[in-house]
Amino acid sequence: MTLTMTALIDQLRTIVGDAHVLTEGDLTAWEQDWRKRVRGKALAVVRPGDTAQVAAVVKACAAAGTAIVAQGGNTGLAVGSTPDASGTQIVLSLQRMNAIRTIDAANLTVTVEAGCILQTLQEQAEKAGFLFPLSLAAEGSCTIGGNLATNAGGTQVVRYGNTRDLCLGLEVVTPQGEIWEGTSGLRKDNTGYDLRDLLIGSEGTLGIITAATMKLYPMPVAQLTAWAALPSLDHAVTLLGLAHKHLGAGLTGFEVMGQFALSLVGKHMPQLRVPFLGDAAAPYCALLEISDNESEDHARARFEALLETAFEDGCVTDAVVAENLTQAHQLWHIRESIPLAQAEEGLNIKHDISIGVSRIPAFVAETDALLQREIPGVRLVNFGHLGDGNLHYNVQAPAEGDAKAFLRDEEERVNTLVYDAVEKFGGSFSAEHGVGELKVHKLEKHKSPVALGMMRAIKRGLDPQNIMNPGRVLRA
Numbered sequence: 359m360t361l362t363m364t365a366l367i368d369q370l371r372t373i374v375g376d377a378h379v380l381t382e383g384d385l386t387a388w389e390q391d392w393r394k395r396v397r398g399k400a401l402a403v404v405r406p407g408d409t410a411q412v413a414a415v416v417k418a419c420a421a422a423g424t425a426i427v428a429q430g431g432n433t434g435l436a437v438g439s440t441p442d443a444s445g446t447q448i449v450l451s452l453q454r455m456n457a458i459r460t461i462d463a464a465n466l467t468v469t470v471e472a473g474c475i476l477q478t479l480q481e482q483a484e485k486a487g488f489l490f491p492l493s494l495a496a497e498g499s500c501t502i503g504g505n506l507a508t509n510a511g512g513t514q515v516v517r518y519g520n521t522r523d524l525c526l527g528l529e530v531v532t533p534q535g536e537i538w539e540g541t542s543g544l545r546k547d548n549t550g551y552d553l554r555d556l557l558i559g560s561e562g563t564l565g566i567i568t569a570a571t572m573k574l575y576p577m578p579v580a581q582l583t584a585w586a587a588l589p590s591l592d593h594a595v596t597l598l599g600l601a602h603k604h605l606g607a608g609l610t611g612f613e614v615m616g617q618f619a620l621s622l623v624g625k626h627m628p629q630l631r632v633p634f635l636g637d638a639a640a641p642y643c644a645l646l647e648i649s650d651n652e653s654e655d656h657a658r659a660r661f662e663a664l665l666e667t668a669f670e671d672g673c674v675t676d677a678v679v680a681e682n683l684t685q686a687h688q689l690w691h692i693r694e695s696i697p698l699a700q701a702e703e704g705l706n707i708k709h710d711i712s713i714g715v716s717r718i719p720a721f722v723a724e725t726d727a728l729l730q731r732e733i734p735g736v737r738l739v740n741f742g743h744l745g746d747g748n749l750h751y752n753v754q755a756p757a758e759g760d761a762k763a764f765l766r767d768e769e770e771r772v773n774t775l776v777y778d779a780v781e782k783f784g785g786s787f788s789a790e791h792g793v794g795e796l797k798v799h800k801l802e803k804h805k806s807p808v809a810l811g812m813m814r815a816i817k818r819g820l821d822p823q824n825i826m827n828p829g830r831v832l833r834a
């Protein structure tokens with residue numbers, strides 16, 4: 359370690375306290391990414407306790423020219439929250455900054471520190487009689503700061519939007535260690551460039567989010583969940599249109615799952631009872647959620663009217679409606695178990711893509727055929743948030759053969775085939791997981807030179823030293 363590094367670590371210890379600068383022992387939790395694809399080496403893991411300490415840490419690092427990797431729950435899927443292998447970057451963990459500062463009932467807002475676990479925020483909102491609608495399978499570990507920095511989506515985007523749509527203000531520490539206090543909670547504020555929206559989705563490359571003011575909603579009186587069997591993906595799109603028409607803002611979730619994805623759940627989690635599993639007449643299933651502010655009976659009547667029309671139209675061949683909350687959770691659990699079942703099946707190549715909803719069936723038909731032609735035996739695990747045009751279009755190695763070799767030899771080719779098809783259909787190569795380190799070169803390939811030029815100008819302007827998560831999202 360150089361003298362400058364030793365001096366910096368001493369300085370960081372003075373700022374946050376000895377116990378909160380970790381340099382020894384097992385730092386795997388901070389140094390390895392969620393999918394265990396990458397392992398870095400941190401100069402130190404620094405855990406400030408308040409915004410002033412974050413600012414002082416950033417100032418000290420800026421003076422030493424030391425790079426900072428912000429980290430929340432380290433559940434990100436694009437390799438953005440772990441340090442590189444150089445041993446020269448610090449991980450700035452927001453874990454200790456987890457307080458809910460205020461709930462303003464009249465303004466329907468909550469102001470919360472960045473390190474607050476998403477599930478804790480949901481629970482605290484509910485205790486106060488409100489809904490905080492952001493919901494994703496990592497909610498027990500991810501933080502609101504990480505959700506904002508990646509503009510996370512999840513299962514209720516069709517009604518409430520992405521994390522960006524739920525945010526009214528931010529408190530941020532700039533790359534120079536200044537504090538920008540922007541948590542006013544205003545719903546209207548057209549005073550120049552929108553710095554909040556610039557920071558949301560910036561993946562730790564433009565500053566550290568230390569707190570945020572988020573929107574709250576009234577708790578729905580009733581929630582219903584149904585599972586429908588569909589003759590094709592085209593019919594899923596038709597059903598989605600019908601659901602919008604019948605339910606309006608009451609439609610809060612619309613997921614789609616292919617039979618092969620469900621068969622993996624059936625195979626690796628036999629204790630889960632997957633409706634319509636193996637039904638040849640139902641190559642796809644949809645999971646729908648409706649929220650209602652009147653009553654359970656009102657919700658059920660609307661849902662039944664929708665399903666009746668869907669049966670008449672032939673876009674649904676069979677359906678089950680959860681009788682109670684336990685059954686609803688069981689249905690959601692099946693959907694959320696697909697990634698784990700896929701992991702149990704073996705190595706696979708993941709794509710988190712978005713395409714205009716109307717073009718999804720054509721994209722899938724064309725890309726399925728292309729991949730099967732190019733790589734015989736390849737297995738396609740297709741599921742996702744159809745309501746938002748977001749598919750997790752994953753490619754599982756052929757059943758026979760060496761999955762490791764498949765990944766080594768075919769990953770880049772598969773990615774190119776899929777992302778070129780996405781571009782052809784006017785879609786995005788990263789719908790909700792961000793760019794991180796994993797997709798930097800995809801950004802360079804698929805974004806227009808004009809867009810890239812503007813992004814680089816923003817990065818250079820705000821972080822001229824390039825100390826905020828360097829190499830992520832954009833290369834210098």
Ligand SMILES: Cc1cc2nc3c(=O)[nH]c(=O)nc-3n(C[C@H](O)[C@H](O)[C@H](O)COP(=O)(O)OP(=O)(O)OC[C@H]3O[C@@H](n4cnc5c(N)ncnc54)[C@H](O)[C@@H]3O)c2cc1C
Pocket residue numbers: 392427428429430431432433434435437438439452472493494495496499500501502503504505506507508509510511512513561562563565566567568790791794827830
């Ligand atoms: C099982 C599972 C399911 C998931 N499901 C979904 C899903 O449905 N929808 C979805 O969108 N995503 C999903 N994700 C990925 C999702 O992006 C993350 O779970 C979450 O949003 C990241 O939060 P985090 O606190 O873990 O952030 P981290 O992983 O710690 O960080 C992610 C990025 O944000 C930056 N960052 C973190 N905190 C801050 C901060 N305070 N200030 C500035 N930058 C910061 C990091 O530097 C990094 O670039 C899933 C992940 C898993 C493991």
